[in-house]
Amino acid sequence: MSSPRLRSPKRAVPTSSVLTVYKPPAVDVETQRKMSHDSNGDSGVENDHVTEANGGVTKNIGDVIKENNDVITRDVSPALMPVVVGLTSQRKCVPYWYLYDTRGSELYEEVVTNSKTYTLWRKEYSLLKSHSDDIVSKTTTPVTLMELGSGASSKTRLVIEAMLRRHGTLTFVPVDVSKEHIEEVGQQLEQDYDGLTVEPFGGLYMEGVRHLSTRKGPKMLLFLGSSFSNICIHEQVDMMKEIRAQLSAKDRFVLGLDMDTDRESLLKAYGQQWVTFQRDNPIGRLNKDFDGDMDSAKFELVTDFIEKPADGDCPSYVMGYWRSLAAQRMTFRKLGLNLDFQSGEKFFFTDGPNWSCKWNLHQMRRLAEKSGFALEDYWTNKAEDYGMVCFAPVP
Ligand SMILES: C[S@@+](CC[C@H](N)C(=O)[O-])C[C@H]1O[C@@H](n2cnc3c(N)ncnc32)[C@H](O)[C@@H]1O
Known part of the structure; x- marks a missing residue:
């Protein structure tokens, strides 16, 4: 024009x-x-x-x-x-990941942990507090724990603690485009937990998933904070299929997804x-x-x-x-x-x-089905406005 x-x-x-x-x-x-x-x-x-x-x-x-x-x-x-x-x-446009330099990651964490109206962080935290032991039991042997878009890993601590309770030792691979930030966070985590080894991977999501697939042994992959919901809706199924292709039958993929559909809130x-x-x-x-x-x-x-x-x-x-x-x-x-x-x-x-x-259970199940996973387990809060799902690869 x-x-x-x-x-x-x-x-x-x-x-x-x-x-x-x-x-x-x-x-x-x-x-x-x-x-x-x-x-x-x-x-x-x-x-x-x-x-x-x-x-x-x-x-x-x-x-x-x-x-x-x-x-x-x-x-x-x-x-x-x-x-x-x-x-x-x-x-x-700017790519969404560009928002997350070190300062951006800190600003994000400030909003999500302090806001009175953005309640997603708190809901996921309390779900993990109640269900982390159950979530980590989805893989029976010691696993490598990997988190996509790990950021401050503030809620992940609950999963790390549950893994350490169960297995005594753990290797955690946080993946995040904000490399310096996760390196600092990783050092702090290692100081805070005996038996924990942290191997941060600075890069984009799929680079991290491909990196993980080179490691031997079973894995649990986390995608918390409803971060999957920021992926372009037209690319979500393809991304899930790519992740599925890198996982084996014993691996598990655990996602936290927001289910709040109240327009006003x-x-x-x-x-x-x-x-x-x-x-x-x-x-x-x-x-x-x-x-x-x-x-x-x-x-x-x-x-x-x-x-x-x-x-x-x-x-x-x-x-x-x-x-x-x-x-x-x-x-x-x-x-x-x-x-x-x-x-x-x-x-x-x-x-x-x-x-x-903003998801419902039917849509989460369809996402799994369309990308080679089965919805193995599902946890939600009382209000049913936040959910965590465990996807198991379909052989
Ligand atoms: C919505 S925040 C979630 C942070 C944390 N997992 C939580 O639940 O609070 C998204 C995180 O993913 C990272 N990120 C965003 N896009 C990314 C991409 N394409 N590849 C790798 N990391 C990305 C950001 O740096 C940020 O730490």
Whole structure:
């Protein structure tokens, strides 16, 4: 629809620099269609203009260059290339993991443990307090305990304690993109528990799962905090299938999943208390990583609760994005990138339409069935608004 959005600010080209070529993962046509529909499904200005200059290729060496689907730039570490891709995409976004640098992880923990309206952490904590012994009994012999997105591992302590009660010793492999954070947490855990060895793995979820599959012996894999609910709804089953492919019949996969579908309480839970973690910290990180001048005060948080039929396979979900409060231009000097937002334009911090999915038992069972697992056990609280499931691989 409108004119080019990405132009090159005048600046010195770095003399010694590393060229990075990034091929974004192939997304199948059906997922692209769904994402585009989901992203544009409500009111507000749509993200349907193209962020390219000069017919798709910028002229200055050192700037972000988009050729077909590939993104080429200089002096950006490969790990940050998905962030550059997100910024320069039609659906402007940062990957969800980008929210979790060390400061982000601390901010997250502050909100979830102190908030009066976001009660998910407390509900999962009390479920684990009541059922950890039962949960760890799902694997009979000593196992390697692995946790995806372990963060502060504050609730995991209850599972670690139950494992140590049962087996005396334990190897715990926390997996998290926030590497320094989990290394610090790991040292503290080893100090706190005799018999515990912690082997932190800094990386993305599936890198961690592949790492675990190289280890001998049975494993218990944890995915707590309803973190699975942050995975793009169109990619959840594929991720589960990939995890299933790395597990053996004796392994177990335990997930904590939020079941609260009360619209009023959800809109309070996913409100302004998240702005520092969700908006100010990542925008500060963007400015630092790419020498930028993006102003977080010019974006507001927008949320909604999208209800899905209770007897369908797709869970309901809270959606969220930042809305640009004005037409604005920001410059990321390290990328040679001027980025324009229209007033009302959306900037996503989630990988899919969902910020956080809200499940029922039927949907959890269907998730297991569709990805090669059986729902072996299920624990819930009195209000039945939080659940933990144990998935067993179907041979
Ligand atoms: C919602 S928090 C949950 C933290 C903790 N498990 C809990 O229950 O409180 C998600 C955690 O996963 C990590 N994370 C997010 N996306 C990730 C990804 N794609 N790969 C690896 N870690 C990720 C974050 O750093 C963070 O520690």
